[in-house]
Amino acid sequence: MNRSLFSAFLAGLIFGVGLLLSGMANPEKVLAFLDLFGAWDPSLGLVMAGAICVGMPAFYLTGKRGKSLFGGELKLPERRDIDRRLVLGSLTFGIGWGLAGFCPGPGIVATGAGEFRALVFAAAMVAGMGIFRVIESRRATSDG
Amino acid sequence: MTIDWSAFTPLSALAGGALIGLASALLLSLNGRIAGISGIVGGLFARTAGETGWRLAFILGLLAAPALWALFTALPPIRIEAGYPVLIAAGLLVGVGTRYGAGCTSGHGVCGLSRLSPRSLVATLAFMGGGFATVYVVRHLLGV
Numbered sequence: 391m392n393r394s395l396f397s398a399f400l401a402g403l404i405f406g407v408g409l410l411l412s413g414m415a416n417p418e419k420v421l422a423f424l425d426l427f428g429a430w431d432p433s434l435g436l437v438m439a440g441a442i443c444v445g446m447p448a449f450y451l452t453g454k455r456g457k458s459l460f461g462g463e464l465k466l467p468e469r470r471d472i473d474r475r476l477v478l479g480s481l482t483f484g485i486g487w488g489l490a491g492f493c494p495g496p497g498i499v500a501t502g503a504g505e506f507r508a509l510v511f512a513a514a515m516v517a518g519m520g521i522f523r524v525i526e527s528r529r530a531t532s533d534g
Numbered sequence: 535m536t537i538d539w540s541a542f543t544p545l546s547a548l549a550g551g552a553l554i555g556l557a558s559a560l561l562l563s564l565n566g567r568i569a570g571i572s573g574i575v576g577g578l579f580a581r582t583a584g585e586t587g588w589r590l591a592f593i594l595g596l597l598a599a600p601a602l603w604a605l606f607t608a609l610p611p612i613r614i615e616a617g618y619p620v621l622i623a624a625g626l627l628v629g630v631g632t633r634y635g636a637g638c639t640s641g642h643g644v645c646g647l648s649r650l651s652p653r654s655l656v657a658t659l660a661f662m663g664g665g666f667a668t669v670y671v672v673r674h675l676l677g678v
Contacts, residue, residue, distance in 0.1 A: 397564040398588035402595020403602060405557035405569060405640075410603050410610055412550025413543055418613035422541055424669040429538035433547040438643055440551025441558065445648030448559030453649070458566030465567055466649070467636070472656050479634025480642070480657040483572075484664020486627025488672070490616040493639040494571040494632060495596065497625070500612050502597035507614040511625040518629020519576040 394460055406499045412437040415499045417491025424488050558645050561592065570641020571596075572632035635661070 413419040414437055422431035487493050492511050500508030558569040565588055574589045600609055632638040635657050646654020672678050
């Protein structure tokens with residue numbers, strides 16, 4: 391196994407353990423954060439704060455370095471504009487998130503934990519991504 | 535707003551969040567890629583040369599995390615209350631929405647905010663808003 395595959399696997403593994411430890415692989419706990427007007431559990435906010443505290447210096451230092459430690463190029467999003475797609479897409483995601491309490495990472499980790507309902511969610515999510523792909527490639531052809 | 539102090543788990547939330555930040559820092563500094571789960575999964579559809587292996591390795595890491603966890607201690611609770619029709623609808627909305635919005639909780643919420651990206655801030659506010667509103671409607675207006 392080459393080192394970039396191993397590091398990606400390791401990153402996924404640590405990410406998954408972080409989701410389990412923080413309780414975010416549990417939709418019940420995520421929904422308790424999203425339920426601002428019920429008995430509110432602020433934990434998810436601290437998960438994001440903890441992640442950003444570690445992520446921010448890493449992103450700053452790597453960005454300054456300009457390439458990865460393996461010597462490869464950095465693929466960072468360069469867009470700065472805020473458009474309707476960004477806002478409406480994110481709102482749509484938020485509605486789905488609020489319905490089941492799953493976002494993509496926890497859906498996959500809970501599938502790994504053997505939860506059949508999580509697998510159903512994850513399969514529908516991948517199908518949704520496929521639908522996006524089909525719509526976008528049709529649009530590109532008709533614009534072409 | 536009332537905080538549910540019995541459900542609030544600040545320490546494990548911060549520690550789990552720090553692991554998520556560490557995983558994002560690893561993937562960025564070693565592989566030069568953003569740890570955005572929806573982008574990693576959705577990007578598989580593009581079948582770009584050299585961009586498939588690391589994506590699959592990361593997803594495999596996420597799926598393997600519960601098995602690694604279970605080697606040491608019992609898995610934390612994962613309670614999924616949503617029924618199958620809701621899970622499928624939620625999955626489709628999350629899949630389509632994250633692709634149009636170009637990111638999810640990890641890509642925008644953790645990596646994007648760590649990079650101080652204005653697009654990610656707007657996206658995060660939009661999906662949080664969508665999630666808060668949905669749970670409000672479902673739990674407090676419809677009373678499900």
